[in-house]
Amino acid sequence: LNVGPELEIPYEMGKNNTAISTGSGELMLYFNGRQVQNFNHELVENGDSMYLGELDLGYDVPQNAILLPIPEHPDSILIMNTHAIWSDVYATVTGGSLYYSIVDLTRNNGQGKVVTKNVLLEEDHPEFGKLTAVRHANGRDWWVIWPYWNSNRFMRFLLSPEGLQRLDDQIIGNPVHSGLGQAQYTPDGNKIVLYNGVSFNEGAYIDIYNVDRCAGLLSNQITFNIPVSGAAVGSAISSNSRYLYVTSTLYIFQYDLWAGDVAETKDTVAVYDGFYDPWLPASFFMGQLARDGKIYISSPNSVMSLTVIEHPDRGGDSCNVNQHAVQLPVLVAFGIPTFPNHRLGPIDGSPCDTLGIDNIPLANFRSDQDTSDHLQFYFQDLSAYEPQTWHWDFGDNTTSSDTSPIHLFPVDGIYEVCLTVANGNGMHKTCDSLTIGIIDDVQAPIEEIAIKLFPNPVQDHLTIVMNDYYPRQAEVIFYAATGQIVHRQSLWHGWNNVEHITWPGGIYFYEIWDQGRRLGQGKVVK
The missing domain is CATH 2.60.40.3080 (Immunoglobulin-like)
Incomplete structure (x- = not known):
């Protein structure tokens, strides 16, 4: 996690906070549900007035919008967003209509223009937020599978080079108990988890489904209720697709998605420590798995920090929840950027593996220094596209074939650490230079x-x-x-x-x- 320059931008980012970047991490667009901004932090032409709801709350809902690249059209970005309405039937705020727009990044010398705007997709009480997507098993297209409010009916969209296509709805299992919350696919794309905070009295509900990435269908619903003591909104899943984390203002709970009885694996891995930052509680709200393998959690108040789960792939307290660990230069409230897993490839050998796209591994890792021994490091593999072998070269004449090894360097120095990952389709190598301690007695600039x-x-x-x-x-x-x-x-x-x-x-x-x-x-x- 790096710090960029401070910018003063007249733009409100609340719970609905989504963005899209290039493969190298360069910002392209970001969207708050009302207007879309480009990489220069300027309004995209025709990118205003993109919220048509009757309640202002609607653009300030977790995952109320998503940005996706249109396959084989990298300069065209699809925006899907929904609005909020008051429902007399449910006597509460519910999801309103669902719309889509398209940004053409080639217009205005690369600054972009909204060329298709606010096209109605559905107006029959869709879900309140929880818009996300998963890669099709062909490795190119995208699925958007989205529930209706308090229903067991899901709408299904396929985004392909031909555009956005509405498919038949799916009816499955028991109705979802809708409320404020997040939806998360496991990084391997095999499951989706819906987390809904309904009320303090009724608590929150977790719904887990298996995902067929070929057909865009759900199966094997698992549902259970958990009591909550505050706003139950945030969820995130570890990079190994095993551990689910959900928040409830004062608590972070962990569940093992690989267990036979997921509900019975509940483990309280964090209790809010009472920290005010600087004037309001820095408790727990929305969550997001980041590219460094850590999970970042926002607060339901205006604070200057994020909570971090340092090792979410580990069970129990060893996941290491570090409260208000990332101090920010400005106040932030509620939202945290949400985005799908762009580094999920095809299911090789599946019936829909028809495009000749292979999972060619992409090597990536992070290095964590042991604070009790400065020469000992934990290296976490963050590689993508299904590697099957790992080869570490630590630059000190030692190697390892472990997935995520612990290594003790002999002395202070500069070490070129390289990871090579491979599978039947290919291999990839990445290196990072580690400067450990004082190298010599020369005073460097x-x-x-x-x-x-x-x-x-x-x-x-x-x-x-x-x-x-x-x-x-x-x-x-x-x-x-x-x-x-x-x-x-x-x-x-x-x-x-x-x-x-x-x-x-x-x-x-x-x-x-x-x-x-x-x-x-x-x-x-x-």
């Missing part, structure tokens, strides 16, 4: 170590980000203008939070050191 500190001015906490260096015994020291030390603490690779700052107002200076070498310096205003 400060700019060689990229360090970011924010916010500045500071109120009661700040964050120090050190992404390019793995220290041995690093620490930050803050000084008052008189030279008196007001605070010092250890630093590690990645995000480091300095909390409970109670210094008097004024200018303070800081230095960052590791084994007698100054890595950075600067000043902050309190």
